[in-house]
Amino acid sequence: xxxxxxxxxxxxxxxxxxxxxxxxxxxxxxxxxxxxxxxxxxxxxxxxxxxxxxxxxxxxxxxxxxxxxxxxxxxxxxxxxxxxxxxxxxxxxxxxxxxxxxxxxxxxxxxxxxxxxxxxxxxxxxxxxxxxxxxxxxxxxxxxxxxxxxxxxxxxxxxxxxxxxxxxxxxxxxxx
Amino acid sequence: xxxxxxxxxxxxxxxxxxxxxxxxxxxxxxxxxxxxxxxxxxxxxxxxxxxxxxxxxxxxxxxxxxxxxxxxxxxxxxxxxxxxxxxxxxxxxxxxxxxxxxxxxxxxxxxxxxxxxxxxxxxxxxxxxxxxxxxxxxxxxxxxxxxxxxxxxxxxxxxxxxxxxxxxxxxxxxxx
DNA sequence: TACTTTGTTTAGTAATTACTAAACGTACAG
DNA sequence: CTGTACGTTTAGTAATTACTAAACAAAGTA
Numbered sequence: 001x002x003x004x005x006x007x008x009x010x011x012x013x014x015x016x017x018x019x020x021x022x023x024x025x026x027x028x029x030x031x032x033x034x035x036x037x038x039x040x041x042x043x044x045x046x047x048x049x050x051x052x053x054x055x056x057x058x059x060x061x062x063x064x065x066x067x068x069x070x071x072x073x074x075x076x077x078x079x080x081x082x083x084x085x086x087x088x089x090x091x092x093x094x095x096x097x098x099x100x101x102x103x104x105x106x107x108x109x110x111x112x113x114x115x116x117x118x119x120x121x122x123x124x125x126x127x128x129x130x131x132x133x134x135x136x137x138x139x140x141x142x143x144x145x146x147x148x149x150x151x152x153x154x155x156x157x158x159x160x161x162x163x164x165x166x167x168x169x170x171x172x173x174x175x176x
Numbered sequence: 177x178x179x180x181x182x183x184x185x186x187x188x189x190x191x192x193x194x195x196x197x198x199x200x201x202x203x204x205x206x207x208x209x210x211x212x213x214x215x216x217x218x219x220x221x222x223x224x225x226x227x228x229x230x231x232x233x234x235x236x237x238x239x240x241x242x243x244x245x246x247x248x249x250x251x252x253x254x255x256x257x258x259x260x261x262x263x264x265x266x267x268x269x270x271x272x273x274x275x276x277x278x279x280x281x282x283x284x285x286x287x288x289x290x291x292x293x294x295x296x297x298x299x300x301x302x303x304x305x306x307x308x309x310x311x312x313x314x315x316x317x318x319x320x321x322x323x324x325x326x327x328x329x330x331x332x333x334x335x336x337x338x339x340x341x342x343x344x345x346x347x348x349x350x351x352x
Numbered sequence: 353t354a355c356t357t358t359g360t361t362t363a364g365t366a367a368t369t370a371c372t373a374a375a376c377g378t379a380c381a382g
Numbered sequence: 383c384t385g386t387a388c389g390t391t392t393a394g395t396a397a398t399t400a401c402t403a404a405a406c407a408a409a410g411t412a
Contacts, residue, residue, distance in 0.1 A: 005304040008296050012316065015289030022282050024200045026400055037319070040311055045359070055402055060360060062400095081358055081410065089315070091322040106198050113191030120184050128181040135216055139265070140188065143213070146267040202370055221389070231372055236390060238370095257380070257388060 009038055013052070028054055028062040033071060033087060042075050042084035070097025096158045111147045118144055185214055189228070204230055204238045209247060209263060218251050218260035246273025272334045287323045294320055 013034040020030025035051045036043060043051075049059050063085055066072040071094050075084045088094045118140045121133060128136075189210040196206025211227045212219060219227075225235050239261055242248040247270050251260045264270045294316045297309060304312075 004301060005308075008293060008301070008312075011289065011296075012293045015286065015293060018282075018289065019286040022286050028400075037315060038312060056358095057360075057362090057403080058401055064360090083359075089318065091319075106194075110191065110195040110198050113187065113194065117184060117188045117191060120187075125180060125184070132181075136184075136214060139213060142265060143267075204370075232388095233373080233390075233392090234371055240390090259389075 009034075009051075012038065025065070026062065028052070028058050029065055032059055032062045033066055036066075036072055036085055036087040037089075039086070042086040044082045044084055046082075048085070069101055070094050099154050100158050107151075111144075111151070114140065114144055114147060185210075185227075188214065201241070202238065204228070204234050205241055208235055208238045209242055212242075212248055212261055212263040213265075215262070218262040220258045220260055222258075224261070245277055246270050275330050276334050283327075287320075287327070290316065290320055290323060 013031050016030040016034040016037075017027035018030070020033070021027050031052045031054065032048055035048050045056065045059055045063065048063065049056050052059065054062075063072060067074055067085070071088050072085045073088060075086060076082070077084065118137070121137050121140060124133075189207050192206040192210040192213075193203035194206070196209070197203050207228045207230065208224055211224050221232065221235055221239065224239065225232050228235065230238075239248060243250055243261070247264050248261045249264060251262060252258070253260060294313070297313050297316060300309075
């Protein structure tokens with residue numbers, strides 16, 4: 001590969017690394033994805049190691065995270081013990097997968113703590129005067145409602161495949 | 177304030193701290209917001225310091241971040257040199273404000289690097305064979321398109337105030 | 353069976369991030 | 383003009399996170 005073609009790839013890799021960090025992932029995740037995304041065929045772990053300059057351990061972890069999010073797929077070849085990975089190119093599918101992933105982890109549990117506070121308030125625990133309790137319930141309930149809205153929006157998106165992309169664009173055009 | 181009422185507040189504060197970290201902010205940001213959100217009237221910086229147990233410096237920084245995102249508003253009282261802060265209770269307004277904030281900072285700049293890669297490829301720099309160049313342009317272009325879509329969705333949301341909340345719910349119901 | 357080739361896990365380290373404590377700047381009060 | 387009551391900034395520190403190097407596990411091959 002020519003030296004400046006290599007340079008362009010390197011730039012792209014750094015760009016995706018920064019974007020990765022912006023979205024709250026380690027930059028190695030972005031780097032690994034960049035390498036896979038610029039390859040026409042699936043790559044082995046060692047090849048990703050070579051192109052990113054990170055170690056096998058780090059790449060193993062990062063690529064597994066990508067796979068869990070649905071941003072890469074793991075494949076294998078007959079008569080070859082290596083695993084191969086290739087980038088998902090349908091980003092809308094990837095987004096649905098990422099949302100589904102987050103749904104079942106921290107986000108749900110975080111929201112749970114708010115619901116718990118609300119339950120305690122409604123159960124009348126915490127001896128406070130009635131007007132204070134009313135106020136607190138109203139506020140925490142409003143936050144809960146907001147989280148529920150986010151949650152159902154997120155669920156809606158994960159079900160978007162039932163609508164065609166055309167309808168999605170129709171919906172978006174309303175917002176223009 | 178009764179001991180167990182205090183305990184409920186403390187739980188809520190910890191819950192919001194975790195949520196804050198989940199969304200990529202320091203947990204002190206969540207803690208400060210929790211205190212403000214559970215107060216019926218604006219609070220001074222020192223009062224937030226007292227209720228969170230963090231120091232003035234940290235709270236100063238965290239509250240300023242919240243204000244920049246539109247999650248709290250800074251107010252002041254006549255004949256009182258202190259600044260007071262109160263929580264925004266309209267979360268949809270807050271979301272718009274947060275998106276607008278992010279729009280102008282890292283996100284835009286991150287995307288810029290991808291566009292730059294694409295420009296270089298299209299300009300024909302990087303001596304590589306024609307089929308490889310075609311492939312790379314297609315992939316990077318697809319990513320660029322995706323980012324543009326996110327960008328315009330985000331812009332759409334920041335303009336949502338032109339529609340009533342009723343219409344928003346109508347749109348969402350299509351996705352059910 | 354022992355040897356190779358692969359991916360994963362772990363213990364330690366480097367880098368980053370968010371905090372504390374204290375100095376500083378500013379503006380009002382006397 | 384000086385003192386006081388604030389908010390901000392800064393230098394250093396603690397805590398967290400993502401990495402490396404190396405041990406390990408698994409599974410095929412000789």
